Amino acid sequence: MSSSTSLTSRLKGRSELGVALLLGAAGALVLWDALGLATPYSNSDPVGPKTLPYIVAGLLIVCAVLLAVNVLRGGKGEAEEGEDVDLTHPADWRTVLPLAGAFIANILLIDWAGWVISGTILFWGSVWALGSRHYVRDGLVSLAMSLLTFYGFYLGLGIALPAGLLEGIL
Amino acid sequence: MDVFSSLMDGFATALTPMNFLYAVIGVVLGTAVGVLPGIGPAMSIALLLPVTYALEPTSAFIMFAGIYYGGMYGGSTTSILLNTPGESSSVVTAIEGNKMAKAGRAAQALATAAIGSFVAGTIGTALLAVCAPIVVTFAVSLGSPSYFAIMVLALLAVTAVLGSSRLRGFASLGLGLAIGLVGLDSVTGQARLTFGQPLLADGLDIVVVAVAIFAVGEALWVAAHLRRTPLNIIPVGQPWMGKQDWKRSWKPWLRGTAFGFPFGALPAGGAEIPTFLSYVTEKRLSKHPEEFGKGAIEGVAGPEAANNAAAAGTLTPMLALGLPTNATAAVMLAAFTSYGIQPGPQLFESQGPLVWALIASLFIGNFLLLVINLPLAPLWARLLQLPRPYLYAGILFFATLGAYSVNLQAFDLVILLVLGALGFMMRRFGLPVLPLILGVILGPRIEGQLRKTLKLSAGDPSGLFSEPIAVVIYIIVAIILVWPLLLKLWRRNRPVTSFLPANASRGSEPTDVTRGSVSHGSHRADGPADGDVGRDGDGDGDG
Numbered sequence: 049m050s051s052s053t054s055l056t057s058r059l060k061g062r063s064e065l066g067v068a069l070l071l072g073a074a075g076a077l078v079l080w081d082a083l084g085l086a087t088p089y090s091n092s093d094p095v096g097p098k099t100l101p102y103i104v105a106g107l108l109i110v111c112a113v114l115l116a117v118n119v120l121r122g123g124k125g126e127a128e129e130g131e132d133v134d135l136t137h138p139a140d141w142r143t144v145l146p147l148a149g150a151f152i153a154n155i156l157l158i159d160w161a162g163w164v165i166s167g168t169i170l171f172w173g174s175v176w177a178l179g180s181r182h183y184v185r186d187g188l189v190s191l192a193m194s195l196l197t198f199y200g201f202y203l204g205l206g207i208a209l210p211a212g213l214l215e216g217i218l
Numbered sequence: 219m220d221v222f223s224s225l226m227d228g229f230a231t232a233l234t235p236m237n238f239l240y241a242v243i244g245v246v247l248g249t250a251v252g253v254l255p256g257i258g259p260a261m262s263i264a265l266l267l268p269v270t271y272a273l274e275p276t277s278a279f280i281m282f283a284g285i286y287y288g289g290m291y292g293g294s295t296t297s298i299l300l301n302t303p304g305e306s307s308s309v310v311t312a313i314e315g316n317k318m319a320k321a322g323r324a325a326q327a328l329a330t331a332a333i334g335s336f337v338a339g340t341i342g343t344a345l346l347a348v349c350a351p352i353v354v355t356f357a358v359s360l361g362s363p364s365y366f367a368i369m370v371l372a373l374l375a376v377t378a379v380l381g382s383s384r385l386r387g388f389a390s391l392g393l394g395l396a397i398g399l400v401g402l403d404s405v406t407g408q409a410r411l412t413f414g415q416p417l418l419a420d421g422l423d424i425v426v427v428a429v430a431i432f433a434v435g436e437a438l439w440v441a442a443h444l445r446r447t448p449l450n451i452i453p454v455g456q457p458w459m460g461k462q463d464w465k466r467s468w469k470p471w472l473r474g475t476a477f478g479f480p481f482g483a484l485p486a487g488g489a490e491i492p493t494f495l496s497y498v499t500e501k502r503l504s505k506h507p508e509e510f511g512k513g514a515i516e517g518v519a520g521p522e523a524a525n526n527a528a529a530a531g532t533l534t535p536m537l538a539l540g541l542p543t544n545a546t547a548a549v550m551l552a553a554f555t556s557y558g559i560q561p562g563p564q565l566f567e568s569q570g571p572l573v574w575a576l577i578a579s580l581f582i583g584n585f586l587l588l589v590i591n592l593p594l595a596p597l598w599a600r601l602l603q604l605p606r607p608y609l610y611a612g613i614l615f616f617a618t619l620g621a622y623s624v625n626l627q628a629f630d631l632v633i634l635l636v637l638g639a640l641g642f643m644m645r646r647f648g649l650p651v652l653p654l655i656l657g658v659i660l661g662p663r664i665e666g667q668l669r670k671t672l673k674l675s676a677g678d679p680s681g682l683f684s685e686p687i688a689v690v691i692y693i694i695v696a697i698i699l700v701w702p703l704l705l706k707l708w709r710r711n712r713p714v715t716s717f718l719p720a721n722a723s724r725g726s727e728p729t730d731v732t733r734g735s736v737s738h739g740s741h742r743a744d745g746p747a748d749g750d751v752g753r754d755g756d757g758d759g760d761g
Contacts, residue, residue, distance in 0.1 A: 067647050071389050078396050081411050088406070094677030095669040097403040100661070101410060104395045111389040118385060125386055125648025130436075131255030131300060132606060134445035139646070143441045147614070148635070154618060155631045163622075170618060174611035178441060189608070197619055205272035207623050 068116040075108030146177035162212020167194030228574030240277045244284020245586045252292020253598045259289025260545035261432040265616045267425045268623045275557045280579040287583045290529050294331045299452050307489035307525050310497045314517030319452040321513045328595050329457035330467045331522040338475040338523035339584040342530025347577050353538035357563035363684050366667040367691035372485040372541050381650040390649045394657020417629050424552040426621045430634045433617035435641015437610045454599050467519040470500050474523030482531025485543050489528040496520035548655045
């Protein structure tokens with residue numbers, strides 16, 4: 049009983065164990081993939097395609113174990129600081145999730161609706177998620193950005209971004 | 219003088235009106251993004267990689283050269299005016315620079331940084347022009363075993379020496395190598411880590427990986443912790459220096475250069491160590507040691523020179539060996555690859571005009587920086603007030619655009635988001651990003667050299683040690699790996715105290731201090747908008 053409570057208390061606030069889990073999973077994935085490779089022995093390639101994957105998988109798994117031990121013993125990675133980073137408040141998911149939403153909307157829309165529309169949504173949505181509430185100004189800036197990049201890429205770099213729904217108009 | 223005539227040809231190429239224009243664009247763009255918080259030179263070059271599809275290589279690299287030096291300089295402006303250095307290399311500049319700015323000497327601090335950067339950059343580039351061909355003549359005689367060893371050294375050194383936690387460095391390296399494995403094996407053509415997905419068969423595009431880790435990861439990370447209180451920006455006029463300032467600056471510039479270049483040229487040397495060494499040296503040699511900690515000009519002049527000289531030094535292994543030792547060089551190397559140019563000692567031979575034009579444009583860029591930045595400093599300072607929503611939305615916008623334009627595939631954007639989330643997680647949990655990027659870039663090349671080496675020795679592992687250089691390098695690798703153990707033993711025998719104050723004054727707290735917010739609160743303690751220090755305690759709940 050007491051050991052299980054101490055275990056839960058030790059796990060509390062150790063979200064970094066998730067990193068160890070991810071490393072372990074990545075290592076297992078690389079290992080599993082490497083096992084499926086065929087290695088015809090040949091003099092011209094004694095190393096074969098499996099060697100490096102085995103090394104990488106080993107490295108990842110060893111790191112996963114050591115990191116888990118390190119975290120359970122109280123080790124902690126330092127979160128990165130920066131000019132605009134204020135680590136005194138916890139991660140603000142109400143900013144990050146809408147940002148990711150705008151990003152995903154762009155992925156879904158870009159081929160069908162075209163860059164001008166999806167890019168406008170991406171920029172406008174991101175600006176909104178980051179806390180700007182000047183809806184009209186933001187909308188105009190977003191539209192200008194995606195139109196400028198569309199024509200800039202087409203005329204300047206010779207890259208035709210998808211026009212999508214606006215095909216023929218642009 | 220072979221070097222001299224090649225360099226003159228380089229100048230002839232770089233000074234054509236079009237290329238000169240690209241140099242100007244690069245310098246202005248580089249300074250702007252260097253000043254802007256959240257964007258470093260590595261990210262800005264990563265975001266600009268799509269231009270490589272339209273520009274010819276020479277013009278593109280001339281522009282990148284401008285961005286490289288411009289970004290370094292812009293970073294110092296931010297750290298002087300804001301005291302929140304974005305790049306680890308400008309941490310030291312911020313110590314004295316911000317104190318000077320607060321004491322009303324921002325103009326002198328910016329001037330000594332700008333002129334010092336020019337002096338150090340020019341000397342450093344000259345050293346690069348002289349040293350790189352010498353390294354090449356030495357390098358062309360090396361075979362696969364030595365190259366394999368050199369790359370192993372570069373990877374391990376970056377992973378084990380930089381950053382505060384070696385374990386987290388190796389974790390990052392492992393992830394990078396795994397990403398580098400994705401795609402068809404170059405020798406046998408077998409699909410590795412593609413999961414039957416044909417879109418993965420060509421491997422993950424390095425542009426997508428770089429943009430995801432540097433730009434998307436950073437934007438998401440900042441978004442999660444966006445500072446809601448306005449920053450305290452110190453207003454600045456035209457930079458200038460009085461006679462006394464010149465007198466106190468010129469020796470630190472030269473000493474800083476002497477520290478910076480060799481460290482920059484070493485794998486994992488980086489700019490952090492030389493800037494710090496320069497700071498300590500200037501403090502010791504100064505005739506005004508009492509001013510240190512209150513805004514001593516030597517403490518800005520020396521580290522800034524060291525920073526720029528290190529930037530030039532970094533290009534030596536990058537151009538001569540194809541070996542990147544910092545993030546910006548790694549991304550530039552990715553640009554070479556996307557032109558189909560094979561980096562390595564053959565580069566000077568096969569792409570001589572390009573390389574010399576690049577070196578010449580470094581001289582030009584340095585000069586342009588001085589001419590453009592001294593008068594424009596007030597304008598750059600105003601850039602710091604760009605609304606943050608626009609800034610970070612813009613980063614995401616251009617990141618998407620850059621990654622999408624590589625193959626015009628929405629699938630790449632999915633990878634961008636997944637790897638961006640990985641970049642976010644790495645920043646959250648203190649995994650350094652540089653080992654990952656180097657792993658992605660060098661992984662496939664290391665594997666190639668390993669296979670070539672063992673092919674030559676018909677599978678006999680002793681082939682790895684068949685060249686004396688390789689053996690020497692493995693000894694260095696071994697020393698790097700066991701060094702912390704030796705240090706620990708030594709410390710156990712003689713409890714040392716002299717290391718601690720040096721570390722503490724650098725502002726990079728050791729891991730055991732755990733809370734970054736402790737030092738952060740004290741940074742902000744001198745700002746006016748600091749009535750809420752007491753709320754720091756609430757922030758601790760997010761661990």
